[in-house]
Amino acid sequence: MGYQVLARKYRPQRFADVAGQDHVTRTLMNALSQNRIAHGYIFSGHRGIGKTTIARIVAMALNCRNAVGSPERPTPEPCGVCDSCIEVRQGNAVDVIEIDAATNRGIDEIRELRDAARYSPARDRYKIYILDEAHQITEAAFNALLKTLEEPPAHVIFMMATTEPENIPQTIRSRCQHFSFHAVKFDDILTQLKTIAEQEQVTAEEAALALLAEAGDGSMRDALSIMDQAIASAPMEDGRPVLSSAQIRELMGAVPNAVFERLLEAVAAGQSAELMEQLNLLVNAGHSPSSLARQMSRYLRNALMAKLGGEQTELLQISSDERARAVRTALLFTEEELTRNLQIVLRTFDDLNYRQEQRFHLELGLIKLIHAQRLLPIEELLSGVASGAGMRNTGTPSAPRAAAASPQRPAATPVAKPGPAAPSISPFGSSGWGSGPSMKQSASSSPVAEMERSAPAVQMQAEPSKAVPNPPREPVAFTAIGSQALGYASTTNLTEGALAMAPEPAPAKTAPAIASGAAPTIDSLRPAVGSALVNAGHGSAAQLLGSGSWVLDSASLRIEVPGVGKKMLTLTVNAAAEKIIRLELQRLGAPARFMVVPGEGSVQAAPTAPPLAGSAQEAALAHPMVQRAKEIFNADVRSVVDLRQK
Ligand SMILES: [Zn+2]
Numbered sequence: 001m002g003y004q005v006l007a008r009k010y011r012p013q014r015f016a017d018v019a020g021q022d023h024v025t026r027t028l029m030n031a032l033s034q035n036r037i038a039h040g041y042i043f044s045g046h047r048g049i050g051k052t053t054i055a056r057i058v059a060m061a062l063n064c065r066n067a068v069g070s071p072e073r074p075t076p077e078p079c080g081v082c083d084s085c086i087e088v089r090q091g092n093a094v095d096v097i098e099i100d101a102a103t104n105r106g107i108d109e110i111r112e113l114r115d116a117a118r119y120s121p122a123r124d125r126y127k128i129y130i131l132d133e134a135h136q137i138t139e140a141a142f143n144a145l146l147k148t149l150e151e152p153p154a155h156v157i158f159m160m161a162t163t164e165p166e167n168i169p170q171t172i173r174s175r176c177q178h179f180s181f182h183a184v185k186f187d188d189i190l191t192q193l194k195t196i197a198e199q200e201q202v203t204a205e206e207a208a209l210a211l212l213a214e215a216g217d218g219s220m221r222d223a224l225s226i227m228d229q230a231i232a233s234a235p236m237e238d239g240r241p242v243l244s245s246a247q248i249r250e251l252m253g254a255v256p257n258a259v260f261e262r263l264l265e266a267v268a269a270g271q272s273a274e275l276m277e278q279l280n281l282l283v284n285a286g287h288s289p290s291s292l293a294r295q296m297s298r299y300l301r302n303a304l305m306a307k308l309g310g311e312q313t314e315l316l317q318i319s320s321d322e323r324a325r326a327v328r329t330a331l332l333f334t335e336e337e338l339t340r341n342l343q344i345v346l347r348t349f350d351d352l353n354y355r356q357e358q359r360f361h362l363e364l365g366l367i368k369l370i371h372a373q374r375l376l377p378i379e380e381l382l383s384g385v386a387s388g389a390g391m392r393n394t395g396t397p398s399a400p401r402a403a404a405a406s407p408q409r410p411a412a413t414p415v416a417k418p419g420p421a422a423p424s425i426s427p428f429g430s431s432g433w434g435s436g437p438s439m440k441q442s443a444s445s446s447p448v449a450e451m452e453r454s455a456p457a458v459q460m461q462a463e464p465s466k467a468v469p470n471p472p473r474e475p476v477a478f479t480a481i482g483s484q485a486l487g488y489a490s491t492t493n494l495t496e497g498a499l500a501m502a503p504e505p506a507p508a509k510t511a512p513a514i515a516s517g518a519a520p521t522i523d524s525l526r527p528a529v530g531s532a533l534v535n536a537g538h539g540s541a542a543q544l545l546g547s548g549s550w551v552l553d554s555a556s557l558r559i560e561v562p563g564v565g566k567k568m569l570t571l572t573v574n575a576a577a578e579k580i581i582r583l584e585l586q587r588l589g590a591p592a593r594f595m596v597v598p599g600e601g602s603v604q605a606a607p608t609a610p611p612l613a614g615s616a617q618e619a620a621l622a623h624p625m626v627q628r629a630k631e632i633f634n635a636d637v638r639s640v641v642d643l644r645q646k
Contacts, residue, residue: 007224010196011053013089014077018050018057019192019220020184025054027179032061032076033068038177039152042134044165045181048221051161052098054181055130058159059096060088063124084124095121095128101160102133110141114148117156127156134160135167142169149175183218186317192220193227197243202231204243210319211248218317226252253291255282260299261325267341267369268332275366289362293349300345303329304338337373344368374632520590522550525557532584533577541577544569548599556591562599569598616640 012018015025024043031037041058043051060078064085073079080089087093099113113129121127131137137145149158149172158176162168165178190213197204212230216223230248234241249256259282266275282292302322305315307330311323318326330338348365355361526546533542548561561569573581573596585594617640620626630637 005225006196006200006228007048007221010192010199010224012050013057013060013080015054015057015061016077018054019188021050021054021181024179024181028054028058029076032058037062037157039157040149040172040176041157041159042165042168042173042176042178043159043161043181044163044178046183046219047163048216048219049181049184050220051181052130052132055159055161056088056096059093059126059128059130060085062126062128062157063088063093063095093124095124095126096130097128098130098132100133101131102136105136105138105141107138107140107144110137110144114144117148118153121155125155129156129158131158131160134162135164137168139169142172146171146175183317184216184220185218186213186319189213189216189218189220189223190319193223196224196227200231201240202234202243203237203240205245207245207319207321208243208248210322211245211252211254212243214318214322215248215252215254253287255287255292255295257299257322257325260296261329263296263366264300264303264329264332264341267366267373270370270373272367272370275370276363279363279366283359289358290349290352293345293352293362293365297342297345297349299326299329300338300342302326303333304335304342306330307333307335307338340372341369344372520552520588522552525552525585525588525590526550528588529581529584532580536576536580538573538577538580541573544572545581545596548596552590554591555593557585557594559594559596560599561596564598566598569596 015029018025041055043055045051057078060080061076064073064078065082066073066079068076072081078085078088080086084093088096091098097113099109104110117127117129119127145158146169148156152158160168160176165173165180190209193209193212194204196202197209208230212223212227215226226248227243230243230251231241233251234243234247236242245256248254259278263275263278266272266278279292283289302316302318303326305313306323306326309315311327316323316326333341344365348362348368351365352358352361530542530546533539533545544561544564545559548559551558551560581594585591620640621637626637629635
């Protein structure tokens with residue numbers, strides 16, 4: 001007997017041997033034992049997951065010579081030894097007709113099939129048609145088939161296997177039982193590969209089989225095809241082929257995931273040079289930019305899933321080592337960062353297909369990853385820096401300098417970062433929204449806040465006359481947006497990522513809600529709007545509005561915020577914040593119309609004076625947070641206000 005590929009040689013012959021489709025086999029076996037057989041079945045799902053295999057087992061079971069419950073066949077499983085079973089297995093049973101619908105899809109073929117179906121089976125109980133790739137059948141041909149399905153002869157059974165069940169007409173689908181097959185789980189594939197390796201007398205590293213299983217990507221057949229190839233090219237030892245993970249990676253042109261882990265560590269640490277050097281090594285080793293981008297997107301996807309679902313999530317169909325790796329990488333980034341990184345890499349991968357200079361585009365894509373780390377959501381930028389939450393992000397991009405000075409990778413060690421928590425200091429505690437003990441409490445509860453409390457306030461400015469006054473008693477407030485920071489976002493084509501926090505369009509102006517009860521006053525509106533904003537994560541908007549003066553008349557609410565430019569206002573009180581304000585006003589029966597305008601009285605910045613030695617100003621300027629903020633905003637510190645002296 002000639003060589004048989006593994007997928008055929010080890011094709012399951014019993015329901016029990018089919019991996020990962022228990023929901024299908026259980027139902028089918030029940031139907032068989034109760035003799036409730038439908039005339040049409042649709043088996044749908046990805047390629048290589050057992051659709052035609054199960055169709056054949058059903059055919060075998062239906063036409064098996066031995067009755068269910070007989071000594072030769074105690075269960076609905078086919079006996080596997082009678083003439084009929086053997087013929088189906090060998091593919092030459094007269095009454096089991098397999099048709100590749102990809103090539104026999106026309107009306108003539110289907111008419112022929114329909115006509116032949118009228119005649120009784122030649123020998124066995126049923127005449128069974130297995131239509132592979134059934135979605136390829138033309139509409140006219142389906143119509144020809146429909147008649148047979150509407151009034152099927154008792155002996156005819158159709159089984160349609162398809163990867164695209166939605167492309168089978170509803171009229172057909174509604175006359176069939178539909179079974180949706182699952183992607184085969186990593187563990188199921190791995191178990192099967194281990195069994196086969198043993199039976200084939202192949203020595204295989206566990207990691208090598210794990211790679212094959214992963215490459216199968218839910219398809220048993222794909223995994224087995226690569227295994228075939230791997231065995232064919234494997235070196236022999238003591239007369240047995242030996243599968244190693246290195247060899248399999250080479251075969252697939254795959255890069256070990258450790259490489260991507262390292263690349264992303266470099267991204268997290270902001271080490272552009274390191275990143276480019278690693279990439280250079282990979283490209284020089286013959287890996288194509290396109291394949292690298294594809295593998296990296298896969299790796300990032302797994303890291304994101306690990307972030308979302310934890311190490312044991314079903315979303316990760318990889319070995320336990322790789323799970324641990326995905327978790328390590330996930331710890332380097334926030335969920336938003338991982339999402340953005342994946343987006344960038346996917347887009348880079350898309351772009352590569354149309355480019356001449358693939359390598360440059362991949363380099364550009366990877367550098368974008370680093371740059372994206374430096375982009376802070378505006379919201380966080382405005383409110384987070386003060387409370388220390390913002391520095392969570394800026395902490396990593398500060399690494400390039402450190403990296404340039406020392407060869408180690410400081411931020412590369414997987415240190416769990418806190419999630420994008422809301423600022424620990426409520427702006428209401430300190431900015432006139434009402435009495436709020438939150439600032440004192442949170443300040444003493446977190447070390448970052450502790451440090452801030454003892455630090456003097458710093459006021460930074462990118463452009464003169466665009467400064468915002470520090471609200472009273474707020475310890476540190478960065479209030480400048482460097483043109484650099486925003487310009488940056490647009491040149492790297494990442495504005496949607498950076499500003500994704502506020503994409504929601506402002507809803508159309510709604511009619512004023514009917515006021516119920518007492519008319520709202522500014523005293524009741526201010527705290528309510530303020531808390532609504534804070535609860536929705538718009539702390540800085542709340543803070544800005546809290547510092548403004550509110551004017552309420554019967555038709556509208558006008559909030560004047562002094563010392564703030566229009567641009568700054570629209571960035572802070574963005575569409576999402578506006579929506580929250582509007583809803584809150586509506587809820588309270590206030591006029592739905594409101595406007596936020598810049599008020600009079602821009603704060604004049606004090607001229608820069610050299611800091612006195614040992615002064616609070618000097619300490620503030622030397623503070624790494626301040627230094628980092630200067631870098632982000634491309635701005636200078638104009639004045640330092642020590643609020644403790646007030
Ligand atoms: Zn049989």
